[in-house]
Amino acid sequence: MYRIYFVAIIFLCSFTMSMASPTDSILTYYKNGEFITYTQIWVDAPEEIMNGVVDDFLYQTKYNLDALFGWALQDMKLRKEKDQIIVFNFKSTEYDEKNDLIKNIGDVEIPNLIKFPDIHVNDRMTKTILTDGRTKVDIDVLYSDNFLKKTTGVFYVNPKEGAAGCWITLEIKVRFGRFFNFFITKVTYRHIMEWRFHKFMQNLQAEAERRKSLIGK
Numbered sequence: 001m002y003r004i005y006f007v008a009i010i011f012l013c014s015f016t017m018s019m020a021s022p023t024d025s026i027l028t029y030y031k032n033g034e035f036i037t038y039t040q041i042w043v044d045a046p047e048e049i050m051n052g053v054v055d056d057f058l059y060q061t062k063y064n065l066d067a068l069f070g071w072a073l074q075d076m077k078l079r080k081e082k083d084q085i086i087v088f089n090f091k092s093t094e095y096d097e098k099n100d101l102i103k104n105i106g107d108v109e110i111p112n113l114i115k116f117p118d119i120h121v122n123d124r125m126t127k128t129i130l131t132d133g134r135t136k137v138d139i140d141v142l143y144s145d146n147f148l149k150k151t152t153g154v155f156y157v158n159p160k161e162g163a164a165g166c167w168i169t170l171e172i173k174v175r176f177g178r179f180f181n182f183f184i185t186k187v188t189y190r191h192i193m194e195w196r197f198h199k200f201m202q203n204l205q206a207e208a209e210r211r212k213s214l215i216g217k
Helices: 002-018 047-063 178-183 186-214
Strands: 025-031 034-043 087-096 101-110 114-129 135-144 148-159 166-176
Touching: 025 186, 034 186, 047 087, 047 114, 047 135, 047 148, 047 166, 047 186, 148 178, 166 178, 166 186
Parallel strands: none
Antiparallel strands: 025 034, 034 166, 087 101, 101 114, 114 135, 135 148, 148 166
């Protein structure tokens, strides 16, 4: 079954990227206690601009969380906005330069049931320029209490030959902690996680296209 899902993802990616009119897509499946989400978005801006957006996101994640809520994390309901299923409150980040760790603190609440204050999540994001011209960002959650058990991801900027834009893709694997693993079903995951991953990608797209529009003004 896993091979069938894998082939479906590759086919979907290849087919969509070959279309004359680029189309966004998102796909989530579940295997052995892990949610795997793949999303891709066409960006009508050159890879150089998109790479600048990625650099700013990585920098601000380490040093200026508040700035991210003005664009990359905008409208993602991550700062105590009301929600019937789960409420996130992403409060702070601190960068440990010696160990290359981003140390995050936030609250997670299931309304009218339970609240987990000051959850700590340590992660690392590493950017690499590949020999084929793609940009790759590896995402690894190295420690989390309560909410996440394990999360890994890979983000790409994929230039398209002969086109003025580029694709951005994200594949992320999420395994929740014991309590949340019991609580979160496939349907719940779509309502609390999947749309946020897609919205994040749309925010990066919007920022790159905004920057492109300013060139020459």
